[in-house]
Amino acid sequence: MNIFATPHLRNVALVGHGHAGKTSLTAAMLYTMGATPRLGKVADGTTVTDFDEVAVAHQLSTHLSVARGVWRDHKINLLDTPGAPAFMLESRPALRAAETALLVIDAHNGVEIGTEQARQYAAEFNLPCFVFINKLDKEQTDVGACLTALAEACDLRPVLLQLPIGTEKHFRGVADVLRQRALLYQPDGSGTFTEDNIPTSLTEAVAKARETLIERVAETDDRLLEAFFERGTLTDEELFAALPKAIAAHLLTPVLVGSATLNIGIAPLLDALTRFAPDPAHVGGWLGTSPLDADLVSPRHVTDDEPFAGYVFKTLDDQFNRISLCKVVSGVLRADTLVVNGGRGSLEKIAALYLPQGKQLEKITEVHAGDIVALTKLKDTHTGDTLCDKSAPVRFAPVAMPEPAIAFAIKPKSRADEDKLSGAVGKLLEQDATLRYARDPQTKEFILSGCNQQHIELTVERLQKWYGVEVALQAPKVAYLETFKGRVEVHARHKKQTGGRGQFGDCKCVFEALPPGTGFRFVDKIVGGVIPQQFRPAVEKGIVEAAEQGALAGYPVVDFQVELVDGSYHTVDSDELSFRLAGRKAFRAAMEKVKLVLLEPIMQVEVSVPSEVAGDAMSDLSTRRGRILGISAKGNRQIIAAHVPLGEMLSYATALNSLASGRGSYAMRFARYDEAPPQVAQRVVAEAQAAGRVRALEEV
Ligand SMILES: Nc1nc2c(ncn2[C@@H]2O[C@H](COP(=O)(O)OP(=O)(O)OP(=O)(O)O)[C@@H](O)[C@H]2O)c(=O)[nH]1
Numbered sequence: 068m069n070i071f072a073t074p075h076l077r078n079v080a081l082v083g084h085g086h087a088g089k090t091s092l093t094a095a096m097l098y099t100m101g102a103t104p105r106l107g108k109v110a111d112g113t114t115v116t117d118f119d120e121v122a123v124a125h126q127l128s129t130h131l132s133v134a135r136g137v138w139r140d141h142k143i144n145l146l147d148t149p150g151a152p153a154f155m156l157e158s159r160p161a162l163r164a165a166e167t168a169l170l171v172i173d174a175h176n177g178v179e180i181g182t183e184q185a186r187q188y189a190a191e192f193n194l195p196c197f198v199f200i201n202k203l204d205k206e207q208t209d210v211g212a213c214l215t216a217l218a219e220a221c222d223l224r225p226v227l228l229q230l231p232i233g234t235e236k237h238f239r240g241v242a243d244v245l246r247q248r249a250l251l252y253q254p255d256g257s258g259t260f261t262e263d264n265i266p267t268s269l270t271e272a273v274a275k276a277r278e279t280l281i282e283r284v285a286e287t288d289d290r291l292l293e294a295f296f297e298r299g300t301l302t303d304e305e306l307f308a309a310l311p312k313a314i315a316a317h318l319l320t321p322v323l324v325g326s327a328t329l330n331i332g333i334a335p336l337l338d339a340l341t342r343f344a345p346d347p348a349h350v351g352g353w354l355g356t357s358p359l360d361a362d363l364v365s366p367r368h369v370t371d372d373e374p375f376a377g378y379v380f381k382t383l384d385d386q387f388n389r390i391s392l393c394k395v396v397s398g399v400l401r402a403d404t405l406v407v408n409g410g411r412g413s414l415e416k417i418a419a420l421y422l423p424q425g426k427q428l429e430k431i432t433e434v435h436a437g438d439i440v441a442l443t444k445l446k447d448t449h450t451g452d453t454l455c456d457k458s459a460p461v462r463f464a465p466v467a468m469p470e471p472a473i474a475f476a477i478k479p480k481s482r483a484d485e486d487k488l489s490g491a492v493g494k495l496l497e498q499d500a501t502l503r504y505a506r507d508p509q510t511k512e513f514i515l516s517g518c519n520q521q522h523i524e525l526t527v528e529r530l531q532k533w534y535g536v537e538v539a540l541q542a543p544k545v546a547y548l549e550t551f552k553g554r555v556e557v558h559a560r561h562k563k564q565t566g567g568r569g570q571f572g573d574c575k576c577v578f579e580a581l582p583p584g585t586g587f588r589f590v591d592k593i594v595g596g597v598i599p600q601q602f603r604p605a606v607e608k609g610i611v612e613a614a615e616q617g618a619l620a621g622y623p624v625v626d627f628q629v630e631l632v633d634g635s636y637h638t639v640d641s642d643e644l645s646f647r648l649a650g651r652k653a654f655r656a657a658m659e660k661v662k663l664v665l666l667e668p669i670m671q672v673e674v675s676v677p678s679e680v681a682g683d684a685m686s687d688l689s690t691r692r693g694r695i696l697g698i699s700a701k702g703n704r705q706i707i708a709a710h711v712p713l714g715e716m717l718s719y720a721t722a723l724n725s726l727a728s729g730r731g732s733y734a735m736r737f738a739r740y741d742e743a744p745p746q747v748a749q750r751v752v753a754e755a756q757a758a759g760r761v762r763a764l765e766e767v
């Protein structure tokens with residue numbers, strides 16, 4: 068049975084810090100639900116959700132992945148997401164498609180920066196959280212510390228539904244706070260357990276946890292609070308009825324404990340999700356807009372009774388097919404349906420429907436509101452698009468992704484690699500909404516931008532492994548510019564007499580520097596016909612061409628004005644080319660007479676670090692010639708805003724990583740160009756000369 072109605076669906080996004088055990092937990096849940104014949108292991112590359120070879124090679128998830136199982140008549144869609152900073156943004160579309168965020172915590176490490184980040188994303192998408200404290204078989208675990216940090220750093224109201232039985236290698240089960248029973252597991256990973264009374268060593272702690280739970284639940288509802296004051300407790304019925312409401316209203320966060328790799332505590336987690344987590348209809352509706360008028364709000368309710376609308380939250384490429392993962396927001400979608408792409412207006416034929424199980428697809432005939440479906444062979448539908456019934460078009464806003472923070476130049480290793488590059492990168496861009504690709508018009512380099520160095524490195528690895536394109540990774544050259552100071556008048560003449568018809572162009576121009584950011588301006592001041600009208604634009608063209616390569620270090624020259632004031636021509640020999648060459652000559656002559664200046668790009672940088680290293684981060688920015696604009700506190704972190712030359716930021720990712728012990732992050736964008744200080748200019752000029760980028764002035 069694969070078709071489930073909305074109330075029997077649960078969409079759960081597993082999110083949290085890298086390495087916390089999300090993929091292992093997904094594997095344990097799938098195995099416990101009987102969806103896989105064996106317990107998949109990250110180390111062996113046998114999990115359902117870490118299927119791609121780059122992820123397996125690095126033992127981390129690189130993109131979101133969906134799998135499902137059935138538990139107590141409910142279908143649970145699990146959206147496993149990456150926690151490494153390079154790929155963590157992938158958890159955003161997963162959270163968009165889910166109704167519950169399952170925060171996975173490493174019991175030894177406690178709440179980490181990725182936990183806080185995942186919590187923030189969950190809040191942004193308005194999702195209630197469940198917490199699974201994983202790895203209780205590890206040494207030095209502290210559930211109490213996790214609860215404190217969940218309350219303080221994550222602003223949650225955690226309530227323990229279970230207590231661990233035993234610690235470290237003696238960890239063998241969980242004590243159920245609600246039912247006051249002990250689940251004692253076989254240590255073989257089979258998930259087999261027996262039920263027993265709570266061990267005496269834990270009875271007091273479990274009784275206390277139950278009291279706290281009852282109090283916390285009572286506090287979420289005035290009527291319950293009254294009953295609680297009257298009777299001093301709540302009935303099980305009251306408790307079970309109130310818990311899901313309190314969770315869905317973000318008033319409480321249930322906390323469960325266990326070990327993914329030992330398969331301990333998984334069945335009770337699945338129980339809790341089916342009993343207490345909201346079904347897709349709980350969110351009420353999705354706010355869409357009319358495709359024809361973005362101001363016209365068009366809400367959709369998560370119910371089979373409304374026309375079909377779905378949101379494509381992820382695109383995968385398994386090298387044969389493009390697979391679009393679609394969240395069915397409203398209506399029922401059946402195979403062999405014609406739908407419309409709400410944003411693009413194009414029609415899409417949905418020939419077949421599939422349920423995703425990692426990379427495997429299983430054909431089905433229909434899906435209901437709230438479910439997740441995989442579609443293949445869509446012609447013109449991309450991540451973030453809406454598909455809908457033709458009779459009721461709608462468009463949901465795509466999940467916002469921040470701009471990339473780091474850029475690298477990639478150099479194809481051979482001609483064949485260069486030919487394949489654009490196509491292959493195009494496919495990667497389709498699958499990774501955080502990647503950007505462009506050709507730098509100035510340096511002619513192919514620029515790949517992403518979240519951090521690891522993101523780019525693994526993308527390059529994927530280019531090679533998936534698409535057979537080999538590229539070398541280089542730090543991008545900084546796009547310097549040139550300008551000059553002052554005003555100068557030059558007279559340039561291009562004359563050539565070689566047998567037959569000669570060439571003649573002659574112009575007098577005034578070059579004058581303009582304020583930064585003004586660009587280039589050409590003013591035609593010719594009076595009478597000393598240069599005929601049709602040749603004057605040729606002078607400008609010659610100057611513009613020559614200005615592409617400055618005399619200082621070969622970078623484009625900007626921010627100046629040229630007045631064409633005088634000149635002469637020859638009735639036979641003058642032509643367009645002659646005046647273009649005269650213009651070039653004028654430019655070069657002018658550059659010999661003025662003071663040349665190198666401009667460097669300045670970036671607006673925002674750095675987020677734990678407060679204790681904020682001082683170090685600021686002095687590091689100063690040594691990078693940064694100007695601190697401000698600093699502000701955000702929880703126990705400091706956000707530093709600064710202007711820093713791009714040339715000083717190329718190795719910043721690595722430096723920040725060691726300075727903040729992996730707990731720092733930064734973003735930057737272009738702010739403006741500034742005059743480079745002499746020592747920088749000298750270095751850049753020397754490098755340009757060594758690389759042969761500066762042409763001799765007389766060479767025209
Ligand atoms: N001891 C122990 N190790 C575990 C447990 N769960 C996961 N691990 C190990 O922790 C490591 C990381 O597990 P993953 O499941 O890949 O973690 P993840 O959260 O998916 O990591 P990312 O995808 O990179 O965010 C692997 O080596 C797992 O074998 C556990 O319960 N106990």
Ligand SMILES: [Mg+2]
Nearest residue numbers: 089090127128
């Ligand atoms: Mg993972």
